[in-house]
Amino acid sequence: MAIEEPIETKETVVEATEKYKVSIENVNGWYGTKRAIKDINLKVKEKTVTSFIGPSGCGKTTLIRCLNRMHEMTPGARAEGRVIVDGIDIYDKSIDPVIIRRRIGMVFQKPNPFPTMSIFENVASGLRLNGVNNKTIIREIVEESLKNAALWDEVKNQLEQPGMSLSGGQQQRLCIARALAMQPEVLLMDEPTSSLDPFGSSKIEELVRVLKDSVTIIIVTHNMQQAGRVSDFTAFMYLGDLIEYGSTNQIFMKPEKELTERYISGKFG
């Protein structure tokens, strides 16, 4: 399978000279004997937002979970191929997934803050788990992460409150802050707004546009308009195959494949 390259347009000429942060090479993923994603090849540019779109069951969630080796945690699931992040293949036999996940953070569909922890402790949880115990550093990182997640102003006076006392949208930003506290290089977001109301969703989208300056973001979404709004590049998947990948403009205005065109124009969901 030929490696899909983003089509060169005016907007992407500058980006073409920047490096690829994540290189997905011949990745296949199975649930038991059923192959959910087939021979995916994709290169993600640094400090951009890339979205994976496609109808239910197309494999976009499977693919994103392969990027931080969470896919294989499902009983009976496995993945093959190479995923190269900053020159390191995370599927290499010598790499322990535990180490990888510091550099590749994840935000889930439903916000999942730790219910027994306060807001502060939630954001600090990753740091503490990984052995950081300098109180000053933790406090500084927590504050910065909450600011980067656009939540600081709302919670700065109630850091000791339980994480669950926040609204759904705030909880999701809390989870983003928690992930950001680990200073990841890549942030994976699996349908982060699908359980939020429109106001909460738009705040997250705003956030994504700002965050991309410091973190490479890959976002799975079933909402095409959202992909159009936030992402620089878009990958369209269908039934486990990567059908087309290019700049968001190109995918939405001038899709090359007929399947892409039909999905974009809403001919199937």
Added chain:
Amino acid sequence: MNSNNNYRDIVQETVTKKYKKRLFVNKLVTIFTVVCVIAAIVPLCSILFEVIKNGISAISFEFLTQPQGSIGSGSGGIAPAIQGTIIVVGLASLIAAPIGILTGIYLSEFAKEGGAFPYLVRFFNDVLTGLPSIVIGIVGYVLIVLALGSFSVLAGSLSLSIIMIPIVVRVTEETLKIVPHSLREAGYSLGLSKAKVTLRIVVPAAKNGILTGIVIAISRIAGETAPLIMTILGTSLFFSGITGPVDALPLRIWRLASQPYESAHAFGWGSALILILMILALSLGLRYFVQKRSPFKGMA
């Protein structure tokens, strides 16, 4: 975002430094859990092994059919205890099963969601399961032995039934709750009364689960000793009437183990083996019975 890079280096540095230790702790914990699992299995194997090894040599036809001979002689057997166990446990089951099933029916089919009475019934049912069996023996003693004036099968069976009922209640309620609503609705739509729907449709559908619950409860009380100490006394004679004393296996084992003679100890192990075999036979018999007649065979 310059500070970002600094933090990134700090975090990465800590992660790399502490990684080995964290991995080691993880491994240690895994090993500890495996050790604990083994620590639980070893006694089980030892118990089964010892019971079989020591018990089998005591078993003989005489052992199973004769009452005990003179103490220390090693002659005779434990027949009265076997008989007594069957009678006392059997009677207890006859008392406990209907009461337990009916209460379970109430909780599952008739109780109002969130009502105070059902809540209390469930709550105190749970409390009853946690009562020490010696306390239940005291109840049997005060209420029946003192009233009747003698140790008796009746007192023993009633005490055992107190232990048995909460178990049957819980299993019955849980099993009935699993019966699909469509079955009940079918009954009602045919114009059947609630009593008929419950007794003719729902309970038969849950038959196997309820039976299993009863067998579990019987297995539990068959091994109970403490309540029997103060209710049936434990003689070495055969059954002589429901208001008279009787022997039972757990009690006999205890008495035999307390005697200083090797032969008595051997009898004790033999009795233990018989007890386990009886409980096993009951459970296996149930298994067989249930497998043959599953009411949901072929249902989606």
Added chain:
Amino acid sequence: MVRNKKHDKLFTGLVVGTAAYTLLMVGLVAFSVTKGSLDIFMEEGIQFITGSDWNAVEGRESFGAYPYIIGTLLSSAIALAIGLPISLAIAVFISEIAPPRIGTPLSFITELLAAVPSIIYGLWALFVFRFWVRDIIEKPLYDAFHGYLPFFAKTPFGLDIFTAGIVLAIMIIPIISSICREVMRVVPDSQREAAYSLGATRWETVRTAVFPYVKSGLVGASMLGLGRAIGETILVTMIIGNVIGPNAIPTSFFSQGQTLSSLVANEFNEASSDLHLSALIALGAILFILTMGVNIVARLLVKKKIKVSSGAKAQ
């Protein structure tokens, strides 16, 4: 139709009445122990609980439950101290570490431990296990520490509070671990995934995402196990050494002892007077109150945890 209504009324009355039996029975239990122990409490009052005599001689009768309260508490504490970590470890292994094809048979095997009647535990402990404990654990501890630590002071020969505590631990492991497993199962996977995605190891995930989520359930499970250990009779009476009176107050792990339940079992059939009998029943009354308290708190804790968790899931 009219016949239906009568049927229903009758049947409803039947089931409600039977259900009320449960409440009646708890009342009867309370009544029985109270009635039986009235005599001794009227005779001795609070002295019964604080005294240590145990003298059944006619005319000079004096009974005190204090040593046996200590015995019960100490043996149960040992049982919990040993049994809880092991139960937790087994629960974690079966529900978080082992794949289902190992986990399922293992949980079945631990259930088998629960099915063994306590008289058989007692038999095994008396004739087999206590020698293991004496030789593998007690003798070395005695040799090493009896000079300095008072609680390893007495010469061990296997029939003592320590052995009783260990066998009680084995007995309560199935109870605690099966409830722990049940509450841990309720923790949603999204919690575990959150921890893993932050780079946690498996143990760290259990420690951070699972345990805090079900903390009160775990406490409830331990208390249920504790309640069982407190109430156990026949096993204890066979291996605890059976002493009475002030001697029964344990001074070392290797002391012989006596619990509330074991003394009742021992002396009931040979009680020499009505007052003696009343004293024994009073021991049962104390036991009743103790276990009621522990079990009620335990049930409330476990129910709360499972209810909250399934409510939370529904969001």
